[in-house]
Amino acid sequence: MGKNLPEQYRHPYTFDKKYKKSAVYFSMEFAIDQSLKIYSGGLGFLAGSHMRSAYDLKQNLIGIGILWKKGYYDQFLREDHSMGALFREKNYSFLEDTNIRFTIKIDNHDVWVKAYFLKPETFGTVPMFFLSTDLPENDYLAKSTTFRLYDSNPSAKVAQTMVLGLGGAKLLDALDYEPDIYHLNEAHAVSSVFHLYNKYKSVEKIKEKMVFTTHTPEEAGNEKHDIHFLENLSFFDGIPLETVREITGIQDNTFNHSLVALRLSHKANGVSKLHGEVSRDMWKAFSGICPITHITNAQNKKYWVDPWLDEAHTAKDREKLIARKKRLKEKLFEVVADQTGKLFDPNILTIVWARRFAEYKRPDLITRDFEKFKSLMNNSERPIQIIFAGKPYPTDYGAIQNFDNLMHISKDFKNMAVLIGHELKLSRQLKKGADIWLNNPRVTREASGTSGVTAAMNGALNFSTNDGWVREFKELNKTQNSFVLPIVDHTIPTHEQDRMDLENIHETLEKEILPLYYDKPKKWWDLVETSMKQIVPFFDSSRMADEYYSKMYN
Numbered sequence: 169m170g171k172n173l174p175e176q177y178r179h180p181y182t183f184d185k186k187y188k189k190s191a192v193y194f195s196m197e198f199a200i201d202q203s204l205k206i207y208s209g210g211l212g213f214l215a216g217s218h219m220r221s222a223y224d225l226k227q228n229l230i231g232i233g234i235l236w237k238k239g240y241y242d243q244f245l246r247e248d249h250s251m252g253a254l255f256r257e258k259n260y261s262f263l264e265d266t267n268i269r270f271t272i273k274i275d276n277h278d279v280w281v282k283a284y285f286l287k288p289e290t291f292g293t294v295p296m297f298f299l300s301t302d303l304p305e306n307d308y309l310a311k312s313t314t315f316r317l318y319d320s321n322p323s324a325k326v327a328q329t330m331v332l333g334l335g336g337a338k339l340l341d342a343l344d345y346e347p348d349i350y351h352l353n354e355a356h357a358v359s360s361v362f363h364l365y366n367k368y369k370s371v372e373k374i375k376e377k378m379v380f381t382t383h384t385p386e387e388a389g390n391e392k393h394d395i396h397f398l399e400n401l402s403f404f405d406g407i408p409l410e411t412v413r414e415i416t417g418i419q420d421n422t423f424n425h426s427l428v429a430l431r432l433s434h435k436a437n438g439v440s441k442l443h444g445e446v447s448r449d450m451w452k453a454f455s456g457i458c459p460i461t462h463i464t465n466a467q468n469k470k471y472w473v474d475p476w477l478d479e480a481h482t483a484k485d486r487e488k489l490i491a492r493k494k495r496l497k498e499k500l501f502e503v504v505a506d507q508t509g510k511l512f513d514p515n516i517l518t519i520v521w522a523r524r525f526a527e528y529k530r531p532d533l534i535t536r537d538f539e540k541f542k543s544l545m546n547n548s549e550r551p552i553q554i555i556f557a558g559k560p561y562p563t564d565y566g567a568i569q570n571f572d573n574l575m576h577i578s579k580d581f582k583n584m585a586v587l588i589g590h591e592l593k594l595s596r597q598l599k600k601g602a603d604i605w606l607n608n609p610r611v612t613r614e615a616s617g618t619s620g621v622t623a624a625m626n627g628a629l630n631f632s633t634n635d636g637w638v639r640e641f642k643e644l645n646k647t648q649n650s651f652v653l654p655i656v657d658h659t660i661p662t663h664e665q666d667r668m669d670l671e672n673i674h675e676t677l678e679k680e681i682l683p684l685y686y687d688k689p690k691k692w693w694d695l696v697e698t699s700m701k702q703i704v705p706f707f708d709s710s711r712m713a714d715e716y717y718s719k720m721y722n
Contacts, residue, residue, distance in 0.1 A: 173345055177266075177295050179228065180288050186714075187227035191349035191721050193218065194336050194357035196329070197240075197317060198233045201291045202593040205239035205258055206298070208317055208559065209524035211383060213595075214439075214618060215353055217468035219293040221713040224470065227294065229713075230347075232336040232357075234328065235263070235284055235298035240317045241562050243588045249579075250572045251588070253562040255316055262290050263298065268342050272334045273402040274327050279310040281335045283342075292471075299335045320563040326393065326401055329425075333359030334405055341367075349721045352380045352433075355391065355425035361415070361432045362405035371415055371432070375458070379720045380433040382426055382460075383615045385446045386528075390426035398423055417456050430457040435720050438462040439616040440636050446612055461719055464637055465616040466712040469704055472622040474600050481627075481700050486693060493627050493696075500601025503594070504555065508578070508585045516583070517685045518553045520602035520628070522590055525560035525567040528613040532570055533670055534606070535577055540674050545581050550682040553583045557590040557598060595619070602628035604651075604681060608673065610665055611635045612658050624650075624703040627696050631681065633669060637707065644706065649699045651676055 171190070172178065197212035198204075198219060207213070215231070222229040241253040263284040271278040280303045286296040301313045312324075319325045337360040340347065350360060364374045384390050395418060398404065404412045413419060416428045430436050430451060436458050438444035444462025451457050469478075474496060480488035497514040504512050512518065525531050534554070535541045544552060556574050560567030571586070578584040587594065599605070605623035607614075607630065614636040621637060624630055630650035632638045642652045653676065656668040684692050705711055 171346060173230070173295065174343060177230075177285060177297075177343065179226075179295060181226045183228045184226040187222075187225060187229070187717050189349060189717070189721050190228045190347040191230075191351055191716075192336075192340065192347045193222075193229055193231045193351045193353060194332060194360065195231065195233055195353040196332060196356040198231060198296070199592055200286075200293055200296075202591060203262075204260060204286075204291075205591065206233065206236045206317065208240040208561070210616075210618065211354060213467070213592075214465050216293075216592075217466065217471065217709040218713055218716075219296065220291075220468040220471055221709040222294045223288055223292050224468075225710055225713055227713060227717065229294045231294060231296040232332070232339065233296065233298050234314050234317075234332055235260075235300040235302075236317045237300070237302050237315045240559065243559050243590070245575075245588060249575050251560070251568055251575070260284075262286070266297070268339065269303070270335075270338050270342050272330060272338060273406065274310065274313070274330055275323075275401050277310065279313065279331075280305040281331060281338070283339050297336075297339060299331050299339065301331060318561065322393070323401060326398065326403065329356045330359050330401070330403060333357035333361075334363050336360060337363035348377065349379060350377050351716070351720070352378070352429055354381065354383050355429045358425050358429045358432075359403055359405070361428070362403070362407055362412075365407060365415055366405055374432050375434045378429075378433040380429040380436040380458075381439065381463075382429075382436060382447055383439055384426065385438075385443055385450070385612060385615045387450060390424060392422050392424045395421045395423045427451070427454055427457070430454070430460070433458045436460045437720060439465045441640055442612070442636065443615040463712055463715045463719060464640055464707075465618045465621075466707045466709040467618055467621045467625075468710075469625055469708040472596060472599070473625045477600070477627055478625075481697065486697070489627070489697070490693065496600040496626070497603075500555075500597050503587065503597055504585045507587050510582055510585055512553050512583070512585070516551050516553050517603050517682065518555065518601065519604040519606050519631070520555045520557075520598050520623075521606045521608075522555070522557040522587075522595065522598045523607070523617070523619050525558045525564075525571055527566060527570075529609045530666065530669075531556060531558060532574055533608050533666065534673055535574065536666070536670055537674070544674070544677065545583060550686050551583065552677075552682070553585075555585045555587060555598065555602075557587040557594060559590050596622075599623040599628060600626045602626075603685065604629055604631045607632040607638070608653075608669060609633055609635055610658065610662065610669075611655055618707075620650075621703060621707045624699045624707075627700060629681075629695060629699055631673075631676070641702070641707065645702055647698055647702075648695065649702045651681060
């Protein structure tokens with residue numbers, strides 16, 4: 169087996185000696201550039217930052233993902249302003265067809281897979297390969313496997329994970345490349361272990377190579393399938409079921425993908441300190457799992473930060489910092505005006521809630537006590553503007569209803585906007601234009617949640633429940649750098665948690681945030697500068713990419 173990648177796919181640099189060990193990072197989604205629409209949300213944003221920082225640090229890492237022909241979906245508004253999801257074919261002239269073709273078995277049929285290559289120079293990432301089943305040799309069912317990210321049909325979704333896992337492992341063979349480490353970002357690619365078992369006939373050899381990152385603090389969020397259903401789909405790469413049970417330790421008929429990844433890796437990690445604790449607690453009753461550490465998520469500052477704002481901050485030029493932040497707000501408000509016909513004022517405190525719409529993230533929490541919300545929105549002495557954005561999963565009708573409801577509420581307020589098209593470009597604009605970055609998941613439910621990291625890099629203050637990465641940011645220094653809500657007991661009924669968190673949100677806004685912004689501008693900007701200073705270096709993804717080598721690969 170060759171140890172080096174073929175010439176045309178090699179890294180354009182000499183490896184830093186700390187990062188010589190070869191690793192391959194498997195992820196279902198990567199958010200690398202606005203033009204490459206193969207991601208849905210946080211998992212992809214994180215993976216994209218990792219690939220950029222690995223390149224910046226000269227690491228011996230490559231990425232493997234899937235080329236989603238129709239992406240996640242394009243978000244649009246119907247005639248009545250309710251949300252629509254459009255699945256449209258995408259084309260990318262900057263990806264190279266490698267002419268590598270091979271088959272994997274799905275549902276006992278040979279499915280052809282081809283690989284595209286993203287050159288490191290294109291977006292400043294490590295070398296990356298994207299797999300597709302969109303070939304003339306395949307029938308429509310096989311072709312459509314790589315059309316939509318996270319297909320809602322269970323068989324189709326499992327087939328997608330097989331393209332990533334079995335297909336990704338087979339691609340490495342086709343490249344004659346034998347990496348030291350297989351890194352699974354979430355359990356989607358766990359089928360790769362069966363390809364490796366067929367290759368090495370040794371569980372020990374698999375464990376030696378495998379590391380696993382879990383992002384899901386909820387037991388229910390870890391995918392499970394009936395073992396016979398998976399066997400019928402050829403998930404086990406032709407390995408007889410009794411051998412599969414020996415390899416995985418699954419004795420009943422429920423195949424838990426994360427559990428198998430934990431059993432067949434030599435090391436795993438949660439994505440924040442709290443999430444590491446939650447994960448160890450969650451899996452402690454299961455036998456044979458590997459040690460679980462934590463590596464807190466981070467984002468690539470070089471990509472996310474506004475360079476002029478950062479320059480003013482570094483030069484300690486407050487006047488310039490304030491002027492640039494105002495300009496960034498104006499630029500965001502052009503998007504607001506274009507999408508909604510509302511004119512926002514850059515001198516008014518602007519709150520942004522923008523991330524994937526999911527029930528536990530409670531997008532609409534601030535509006536639930538409607539009388540209080542109304543008085544907040546109609547306060548002319550200390551006015552606010554609020555912007556919501558995010559893409560619900562296209563068949564999560566509860567989340568879509570939540571989006572539609574916020575859109576409906578916004579019709580009555582000239583200072584409330586709901587934006588569509590929350591992808592990399594809009595995400596950057598929102599972070600640069602926000603004064604307050606609102607994040608209110610139920611505590612312990614957010615593994616890490618890093619949208620606030622890049623908001624802080626761009627001079628927005630975090631206003632959050634005490635979950636995920638914010639807990640560490642808050643504890644990093646003894647000085648205040650954000651507004652973090654008191655923790656409510658997460659064992660009480662959720663409606664009670666929601667009520668208490670909502671009361672705390674209104675109280676913090678009325679008693680701390682609004683008076684600080686309007687009455688003590690000097691102290692406001694002191695806080696902004698503290699937040700900008702303390703977010704780096706710890707929450708820049710070069711620290712994270714370095715820790716993956718020191719804690720997981722080496």
